[in-house]
Each structure stands twice: as C-alpha cells, then as structure tokens.
Amino acid sequence: MSESYRKAGVDLQRLDALKEQIGSLVRATWNSQVSSVSRAFAGVMRCASSAEGHAIMVAATTDGVGTKTLLASAFGRWEVIGKDVVNHSLNDLLCAGAEPFFFMDYIAASKLEEDALLAIVRGMVTACADAGCPILGGETALMPDMYAPGAVEVVGTMLGTVTDEHYIGPHRVQPGDVLVGLPSSGLHTNGYSLVRQLFTRDELERYYEELGCPLAEALLLPHRSYMKEMQLARASGGLHAAAHITGGGLPGNLPRVLPENCMVSVDTGSWEAPPVFGVIQRKGRIPTQEMFQVFNMGVGMVLVMETAAAVDLLATLPDAWMMGQVLVGELGQSRLQFER
Amino acid sequence: MSESYRKAGVDLQRLDALKEQIGSLVRATWNSQVSSVSRAFAGVMRCASSAEGHAIMVAATTDGVGTKTLLASAFGRWEVIGKDVVNHSLNDLLCAGAEPFFFMDYIAASKLEEDALLAIVRGMVTACADAGCPILGGETALMPDMYAPGAVEVVGTMLGTVTDEHYIGPHRVQPGDVLVGLPSSGLHTNGYSLVRQLFTRDELERYYEELGCPLAEALLLPHRSYMKEMQLARASGGLHAAAHITGGGLPGNLPRVLPENCMVSVDTGSWEAPPVFGVIQRKGRIPTQEMFQVFNMGVGMVLVMETAAAVDLLATLPDAWMMGQVLVGELGQSRLQFER
Numbered sequence: 001m002s003e004s005y006r007k008a009g010v011d012l013q014r015l016d017a018l019k020e021q022i023g024s025l026v027r028a029t030w031n032s033q034v035s036s037v038s039r040a041f042a043g044v045m046r047c048a049s050s051a052e053g054h055a056i057m058v059a060a061t062t063d064g065v066g067t068k069t070l071l072a073s074a075f076g077r078w079e080v081i082g083k084d085v086v087n088h089s090l091n092d093l094l095c096a097g098a099e100p101f102f103f104m105d106y107i108a109a110s111k112l113e114e115d116a117l118l119a120i121v122r123g124m125v126t127a128c129a130d131a132g133c134p135i136l137g138g139e140t141a142l143m144p145d146m147y148a149p150g151a152v153e154v155v156g157t158m159l160g161t162v163t164d165e166h167y168i169g170p171h172r173v174q175p176g177d178v179l180v181g182l183p184s185s186g187l188h189t190n191g192y193s194l195v196r197q198l199f200t201r202d203e204l205e206r207y208y209e210e211l212g213c214p215l216a217e218a219l220l221l222p223h224r225s226y227m228k229e230m231q232l233a234r235a236s237g238g239l240h241a242a243a244h245i246t247g248g249g250l251p252g253n254l255p256r257v258l259p260e261n262c263m264v265s266v267d268t269g270s271w272e273a274p275p276v277f278g279v280i281q282r283k284g285r286i287p288t289q290e291m292f293q294v295f296n297m298g299v300g301m302v303l304v305m306e307t308a309a310a311v312d313l314l315a316t317l318p319d320a321w322m323m324g325q326v327l328v329g330e331l332g333q334s335r336l337q338f339e340r
Numbered sequence: 341m342s343e344s345y346r347k348a349g350v351d352l353q354r355l356d357a358l359k360e361q362i363g364s365l366v367r368a369t370w371n372s373q374v375s376s377v378s379r380a381f382a383g384v385m386r387c388a389s390s391a392e393g394h395a396i397m398v399a400a401t402t403d404g405v406g407t408k409t410l411l412a413s414a415f416g417r418w419e420v421i422g423k424d425v426v427n428h429s430l431n432d433l434l435c436a437g438a439e440p441f442f443f444m445d446y447i448a449a450s451k452l453e454e455d456a457l458l459a460i461v462r463g464m465v466t467a468c469a470d471a472g473c474p475i476l477g478g479e480t481a482l483m484p485d486m487y488a489p490g491a492v493e494v495v496g497t498m499l500g501t502v503t504d505e506h507y508i509g510p511h512r513v514q515p516g517d518v519l520v521g522l523p524s525s526g527l528h529t530n531g532y533s534l535v536r537q538l539f540t541r542d543e544l545e546r547y548y549e550e551l552g553c554p555l556a557e558a559l560l561l562p563h564r565s566y567m568k569e570m571q572l573a574r575a576s577g578g579l580h581a582a583a584h585i586t587g588g589g590l591p592g593n594l595p596r597v598l599p600e601n602c603m604v605s606v607d608t609g610s611w612e613a614p615p616v617f618g619v620i621q622r623k624g625r626i627p628t629q630e631m632f633q634v635f636n637m638g639v640g641m642v643l644v645m646e647t648a649a650a651v652d653l654l655a656t657l658p659d660a661w662m663m664g665q666v667l668v669g670e671l672g673q674s675r676l677q678f679e680r
Contacts, residue, residue, distance in 0.1 A: 019480055034474050137382065139404065145491075159398070
C-alpha cells in the first residue's frame with residue numbers, strides 16, 4: 001500500500017502508528033473540559049454556557065501546507081501557500097460545525113526573503129478576509145541552517161466557536177445517512193512529496209492539453225474554502241458530519257467521521273477525478289487504490305447528511321453530488337467499499 | 341549593531357522591518373473584537389461578558405523554538421525542546437495576564453525519527469501538565485527535502501483566557517512603576533544561531549569550571565516557566581505589565597510594555613549575568629551592548645509593578661530583584677538607558 005509514496009519518503013503507515021502513540025501521550029493532559037474525539041479534524045473544548053443554556057465550545061486546529069511550499073518556491077507562487085494554510089485550517093474547523101474566530105500564523109525560513117514572506121502574508125490576508133476571520137498574531141522566524149535552500153515553513157492555527165446545537169461529528173452520524181461530495185480545486189495540500197519526485201522541471205512547465213494549462217499551474221491552485229457550502233448545508237438542518245479530505249485521501253478521512261457501528265459505501269463511479277490526477281497516475285504508474293490513499297481524487301470535502309436535507313442542498317449546489325451512504329457495519333478498513 | 345548575529349545569518353534590523361510590514365498587512369483583517377496592541381506578546385480578542393459584567397477575552401500566542409532544535413538534535417536532547425515550546429508560549433500568554441486554556445503543537449521533519457518525535461511530545465506533556473494546560477491537538481508532518489538533516493521544526497500555539505480586571509500591558513504602566521527581574525534558566529530559546537557558529541563540537545562537550553558542567557549542558561537547559569511567579573505577582577494587586585525577554589533581549593522587549601509617554605531606566609549592575617553568557621561573550625569577543633540585544637543575559641521575565649506591591653513580592657521570591665524603573669520620557673530607542 002502507498003508504495004510510491006513510501007519511496008518518495010512518506011511512509012503513511014509508520015506515520016499513522018506514530019500519531020497513535022503521540023495521541024496516547026497527549027490525552028494524559030486532557031481535563032474534563034476537553035470534548036474532542038480521537039482523530040477529529042479539530043480539537044474541541046467546552047468553555048461556557050449561553051444564556052439559553054447551550055454549551056459554548058471552542059474548536060481549534062493547527063497544520064502546515066507540507067512540501068507544496070517547495071513547489072511554490074520553485075515557481076515563485078508564494079501567495080498560493082498563504083491561501084492554502086488558511087483554507088486548510090478553516091476546512092478542518094468547519095468539520096466541527098464551528099465558525100472561525102481568529103487565525104494565527106508561523107512563518108520560518110533559513111534566509112530572509114522579504115518578497116516571498118510578504119506574498120505568503122498577502123495570501124493569508126486574502127483568505128482570512130474572505131472568511132471574515134482576523135489574523136490575531138503570529139511569528140516570523142529566521143533560522144539559519146534549518147531548512148533546505150528556498151524552503152519556507154508555513155504553519156497556521158485557527159480557532160473557532162460552536163454551540164452544542166451546531167457541533168457536528170461522528171456522534172450525529174447514523175446508518176442511512178448519505179454522503180455528499182464537494183469538488184476539490186486540485187491536490188489542495190496533499191501528495192506533493194510524491195508529485196515532486198515524479199516530474200522534472202521541464203515536465204512541470206509543459207502545457208498539457210487535458211489540463212488546459214502547464215502542469216505546475218494545475219498543481220499550484222490554492223486549497224479551496226468550503227465555508228459557503230457548509231453554511232448552506234448547516235441551514236438545511238440535516239448536516240451530521242463533514243470530512244475534510246486531506247492526507248490519507250477518502251480511505252483515511254471518511255473513517256474519522258464514523259461512529260463505531262457504521263461503515264460507508266462510496267461509489268467511485270459517481271464522479272470523475274479531474275485530469276490532473278490522471279496525469280500523475282500515468283506518469284507514476286500508480287495503482288488506483290494507492291491514488292485514493294494519497295490524493296483527494298477530486299473530492300475536497302464529504303458531507304454526511306440526512307437524505308432529504310442532502311437532496312435540498314444538491315438543488316442549490318450544482319457541483320456537489322451524492323457519492324455514497326453510511327451503512328451498518330464494522331469499524332476498520334472494512335468500512336470503505338470502493339465499488340469500482 | 342548585532343554585527344556578530346548578522347554574520348551568523350540573523351539580521352535583526354531587517355527582520356524587525358519585515359515584521360512591521362507584515363503587521364500592517366495583518367491589521368487589515370482585524371475586526372472590532374480584536375483588542376491587541378502592536379507588538380504585544382499575545383494577541384487578545386474580546387469574546388463574551390461575565391455575569392458580573394466583565395469582558396472575557398481570549399489571548400493567544402504562537403511560536404517556535406528557533407535553531408536550539410539543531411543543538412538539541414546534535415546532542416539527542418529532544419525532551420528539552422518540547423518543554424521549551426510550551427514554556428515559551430506560556431510565558432508570552434502570562435504577559436497578557438491570561439491563564440492557559442489549551443495548547444496545540446506542530447512537529448515536522450524530513451525523516452520519520454520516532455524516538456526524537458516522541459521525546460519532544462513527552463517534553464510538551466510534562467510542561468503542559470505542570471501548567472495544568474491540556475494539549476488539545478496538533479499535527480505531525482513528514483516533509484522530505486524540506487529540512488536540513490537531523491532538523492525538526494517544533495511550533496506551539498497556546499490559548500488562554502483573561503478578564504478585563506486581570507488584563508495587563510502598556511495600558512496600565514505609569515511613570516514611577518518599578519521593574520522586577522526574574523532570573524532565566526539560561527539562554528531559553530534565543531541566540532542559538534550565534535552560539536552554534538561560535539563553538540565546535542569539542543568545545544560544546546568540554547567541561548567548564550565556571551559552569552560546573554559541559555557547555556552543551558548549560559546551553560540545553562529548558563526554557564523556564566514563570567507561571568507560579570506571575571500568580572504571586574498578580575495576587576499582589578500591583579502588577580501592571582510583564583515583558584518576556586526573548587529575541588531582541590531587554591532592549592527589544594521592554595519597549596513592548598511601555599505606553600507612549602514612558603521610558604525605562606535599567607540598572608544592569610543590579611544583577612550578575614550567569615557565567616554561560618561570559619563564556620559566549622569571551623569566545624565571540626562580542627561587545628556587551630550586542631550581548632544584551634541577542635541574549636536575555638540572565639533575565640527571563642521583567643514585571644512592571646507598583647513599588648509597594650513589588651516590595652511585597654520580593655519578600656516572597658528570593659531570586660527576584662529590583663532592576664530599574666519606569667520614567668517619563670520619549671518613545672523609541674531612548675527609552676532604554678543602561679547605566680553600566
């Protein structure tokens with residue numbers, strides 16, 4: 001499994017095992033206010049009660065943009081990275097049903113390259129303004145000898161708030177719920193270690209008929225925000241959970257929103273993966289199953305909803321589609337059935 | 341100024357200028373809830389009102405541990421880095437008068453070295469347990485080709501809460517206030533780019549009589565937490581502000597807690613810098629003024645207090661001392677007068 005990715009230096013199984021160990025250590029620090037569930041997209045803590053007696057919770061998420069920064073560096077497209085780090089955090093937060101409250105950034109490099117760092121900040125400012133989320137603070141660090149030449153580390157933390165009425169996740173999901181797919185804008189921020197190993201600079205600059213642009217351009221589209229879609233889905237009253245399709249793809253992220261008695265059935269024939277994934281798969285001769293484990297394959301977010309609410313939502317979101325359903329079943333790998 | 345540090349790859353003046361530009365861009369995202377002041381140690385936002393009518397605010401800070409990670413890597417002392425990142429964030433938060441609510445971590449490396457990453461997490465868990473602060477979530481990222489061999493990036497974000505009664509900062513500081521110094525445990529997390537350039541591996545391993553230990557051991561002491569001291573100072577009722585002495589030293593950090601009509605006078609003869617700073621200064625033939633701009637010189641935190649409260653506090657904290665005072669004066673560099 002994920003053989004190509006392992007060769008590119010990312011052993012997802014070993015990384016998952018390590019994350020499990022880290023999770024065990026970290027949970028020792030939790031107090032009674034922590035409401036997080038294991039492997040949630042955002043950590044959640046109760047902080048107060050509203051006048052109407054509802055629990056007010058804060059949700060928080062922290063993440064980087066991975067080695068996409070190295071590709072952005074090679075093509076001088078730093079603004080994309082700023083948008084990526086904000087939208088990645090925002091989408092994770094939306095998976096708890098939270099509204100963004102503020103964002104914090106951390107940018108570090110071995111050399112002071114003002115233009116690159118300011119472009120990253122401009123990208124963050126644009127994405128935060130779109131989300132109505134202030135950038136409350138951050139750090140810009142200069143660390144000689146720490147990074148490869150041209151590399152810049154960009155980490156974002158977003159905090160949001162949610163009341164118990166709107167808090168979504170596995171606790172709401174039931175057999176019979178349906179899965180609604182929301183299209184990605186490309187690779188978002190996952191799979192770049194593999195992509196960078198597959199293509200030469202010449203190939204990245206080449207125009208691909210099926211992409212309608214040079215490959216690098218398709219690879220450097222910014223991570224999309226699903227804030228508007230999530231607001232519509234929430235308004236439908238039947239939104240139970242949302243899975244942000246990041247590292248690990250659909251097989252890695254759908255289980256994160258399933259309760260113990262559930263599995264999912266995904267009809268991978270219900271949508272067509274955008275051509276950029278075909279270009280990658282052909283070049284790397286990567287088995288389809290592995291493609292799904294490393295890339296989002298065109299699905300940026302999966303909403304778990306009541307059927308009637310999903311039907312209503314699809315009428316207002318023309319690019320969303322019904323992609324599968326939640327079934328009674330066992331936890332574990334068996335929860336995912338790719339029908340094609 | 342800071343000539344040695346510039347040669348080591350850190351141009352503090354250019355970095356400060358960049359941070360000013362970033363600050364201007366970022367402030368465009370602020371809404372009416374943001375109560376932060378420019379260059380505060382923590383960002384602050386109003387979020388609710390208490391039953392007694394007090395404003396409840398969240399304070400947040402994000403930071404890394406700098407190139408101290410490279411030294412920790414060379415000596416396999418990863419647990420220190422975990423403590424460092426937590427206590428650095430915690431001390432920044434304490435400067436707003438806030439109590440910690442939760443911590444989030446981000447750890448990234450080019451190669452998966454389980455032992456190192458788990459040791460970092462153990463250090464974070466220890467420091468968070470000491471502070472009564474849960475680790476709510478985090479990310480562990482594998483980024484091939486991103487980092488120098490052996491390098492691990494560690495970033496922490498801490499969120500805390502404070503009511504307007506306890507919110508401290510420049511808005512409370514007045515001429516006549518006194519400065520109380522709290523000793524550092526060593527370099528904390530600043531100045532390592534310079535130190536790493538000055539000493540060979542042999543020198544780092546050498547036992548120094550004046551240190552009572554090998555140099556590396558003195559350099560790898562963890563960043564100290566000032567939580568207990570700050571709780572005592574707060575209880576005194578006369579705590580107006582606190583400056584965490586990090587990058588930029590006393591000249592860079594004391595101005596961050598001064599209102600416009602104030603300057604400070606610091607008596608650098610009121611304490612003796614610990615021997616590790618003497619070892620560094622001699623080896624690098626660094627002028628004293630520059631030492632103060634790069635290192636904390638033995639002062640980890642400076643409390644700005646009413647005189648009577650400071651006298652009470654000093655009676656309960658034997659290692660704290662009176663190091664200067666706040667005077668009527670001009671903003672800018674002139675606010676700092678080193679009397680020796």
